[in-house]
Amino acid sequence: MARVVVVSNRLADPRKAAAGGLAVALGETLSATGGLWFGWSGKVVEDGTPGEGELHLQQAGNVTLATVDLCREDHDTYYLGYANRVLWPMFHYRLDLADFNKQSLDGYRRVNRMFARKLMPLLQPDDLIWIHDYHLIPLAAELRSMGCGNRIGFFLHIPLPPPLLLAALPGHEWLIRALFAYDLVGFQAKADVDHFERYVQAEAGAELLGDGRCRAFNRTVLARAFPIGIDVDEFCQLAQGKEARETYETMREQYSRRRLLIGIDRLDYSKGLPQRIRAFQELLASYPENRRSATLIQIASPTRESVDAYADIRRELEHLCGQVNGDYGELDWMPVRYIHRTVARKRLPGLCRAGRVALVTPLRDGMNLVAKEYIAAQDPQDPGVLVLSRFAGAAEQLREALLVNPYDIEGTAQAIQRALQMPLEERRARHQKLLERIRAQDVHWWRRTYLETLQSVEP
Template sequence: MGHRDLGQPRLVVVSNRIADPRKTAAGGLAVALADVLNSTGGLWFGWSGKIDDEAPQGEGKVHVTQAGSVKLATVDLCRADHDSYYLGYANGVLWPVFHYRLDLADFDAGYIAGYRRVNQLFAKKLMPLLRPDDIIWVHDYHLIPLAAELRALGCTQRIGFFLHIPLPPPLILAAIPGHDWLIRALFAYDLVGFQSQADLSHFAGYVTAEAHAQQVEEHRWRAFGRTLEANAFPIGLDVEEFTTLTHAPEGRDMYERMRSEYSRRKLLVGVDRLDYSKGLPQRMRAFRHLLDKYPEARNSATLVQIASPSREDVEAYNDILKEMESLCGSINGNFGELDWMPVRYLHRTVARARLPGLYRASRVGLVTPLRDGMNLVAKEFVVAQNPEDPGVLVLSRFAGAAEQMREALLVNPYDTEGTAAAIQLALSMPLEERRERHEHLMKTIRRQDVHWWCQSFLAALEKAQAEVKGTPWLRL
């Protein structure tokens, strides 16, 4: 990715959590943004991760530190703000609805006031740190109304928004009380990015039907006195970084150990957060059906399923935890032998440096969410493979990654029998076909990597025709 001069507009990134871009272990977003943040002397703003029980509602201390050429600015939240903004509205309403789970959304708790209050707090604390020619890039569902709050305070800079999770179809979105307020807030941005064409079409359908928006040209809609550009920018992987990780000592050690431990078996691997969107119970039932219907898989196929802990104070997660333990126990009890355990289930986090070795040792990667914005595990699995003897990716058609990764075996995770048949096909696929599929997948992953994602979004944002000056923006 090309570097800019420090004289160029500064990039300001706003996200719920921030990371030091100098540390590659900080995760995908930090890796993606490090280059452009460093080259523009950028600012990264977000929640500090701290809860200040002394602070009144709607207030919080700002902490500013320097990480090389990048300034990190964070805000503390009081307990009530954190609980209503983060646990309540973001994760109790938006997360389930955006993943099509209206049944799990808590609409009645009044969390929306805290969500608005924290977005107003972020806007108030960010404004004094801004420069006139900054380009602001806001990330994810926690901060949908942030641009509207910044505009209300007089912000005229270009502001882009990227939604990392799926956007549901219009009628599901319309089930949220105050849905019209949320989408109106998106029109305070100059550019909105989605993970997939499906998400973009859901947005277009919603704004046309509900907000009576006019499509003025391709990817541009007009409503609420503003013109907004929206497009799909599928997030990618840092291919070089993950390849390096695959061949580093920890990755190699994991690969050798798994190959030695399972020399007589075919390994299948799943790596997910324990979340109801990931389709883990459905995956287990498909694996059980595989063992039941295809006797050749017995005493041969071993599924290593890592389900890292996630928001375990929420009832829905305890339900899925119990269901997973019950399913894994019954599969091992019904099919296991003294020298073969069909499922190795780990309810803990495995270090990222070790995962490439596990992927590389596996004949099949199972990425079968019920709904996912993108799912980078699918891309990581492919990148970690030995091109001479690659494993096969079984991928849910409901993951954003499925739009790009057509050469994977695409499945409907709700179809137990169909998923089991796809897993059997993957286990028995001849080498030539595995190589061909892997080669095509790698071309796409390399072409649309994380640097392409960052560069293409920012290029579109720089060109977006801001219509701020002279446009009154009323506080929502």
């Protein structure tokens, strides 16, 4: 295989276990091909010049890490502004939270242009270039304008909204036209591919050539679904580690008289956390046998706390948890244990395994790997039950989970009750099928299938 060049907003040293499954999976191919990983360094230079950033090169084994600093203005417009105050809410169907302004768009385009300018001299003629996520949608178009003729692929880790929602984005034509600078555009789910095809047909007059190929703007792009997975063996191995076993034993000891429900999320308005707490509240109200019996542990890791919408969701969530605990709590039982901190990755398998039920109920999600990690962590002889939002990309694959509409509070409460009462034989049968599926389409399958498709596509 040709040398692989990965471009993402942030990058991690693939040699470090803390980097996570995705970084390790990408690192395998990068290392095997003597590859290059390019992205933002994470450093913000307070007095830097917009559109200019210092390039840093370092070796991580056989992989070259190339990072660029951002000045304060570029960081605030490109990253906090357009990427996270416009594209993130828009692509998660939250048009009401999008903050459109020209300065953010200018910063987004400026940083993508700078990244292209810094990356271009590092490229070799036969490199395969794989660009990741919504921060960098126009990067291929910038590279093409500088004469780059390499095969370039793009993967969107978040969902793509339906055509009418996408058309509400000011400048949507320019943004989607930029996708036609790629040879391959990968999405998490078939629904996202459908949204893309319907949009380019309606708004760009694209010709659908079959098998995912779309032609417009004198370019043909291949659009396919490549559902991302986890490294199942790596997560199972993590479950055998000291920290995971300690966490599992602690949970079993402290909650020996309770049935644990768990939620593990970033504190984000897309995750449906208020709706989840209301569904648990409805469970206690409608099925009183769960009082003093069921406990929900909700992890809500901090994220993007400088964005106002995240402060709002935190206040709402803390109010709801207090309300449930105030209405139903006893001296020896707290219905909701809310934790606004990040749990160490090494402890997550133990927490997952201790949960009789996992609540993965986003309002919209590109994939949601917590659902797959929960499955991998279970004891096959006595597995827990996954309650999964039908609006998570994972729902297309994980059909044996209990699929719910998170906006339907009563319906979600009923599904939780069904999960708590599910017979062992049914739990085993569902878990076996779910585990087979996440093994068949793990993160290595995802990486391999995507790169093989990119390498074979006609440039």
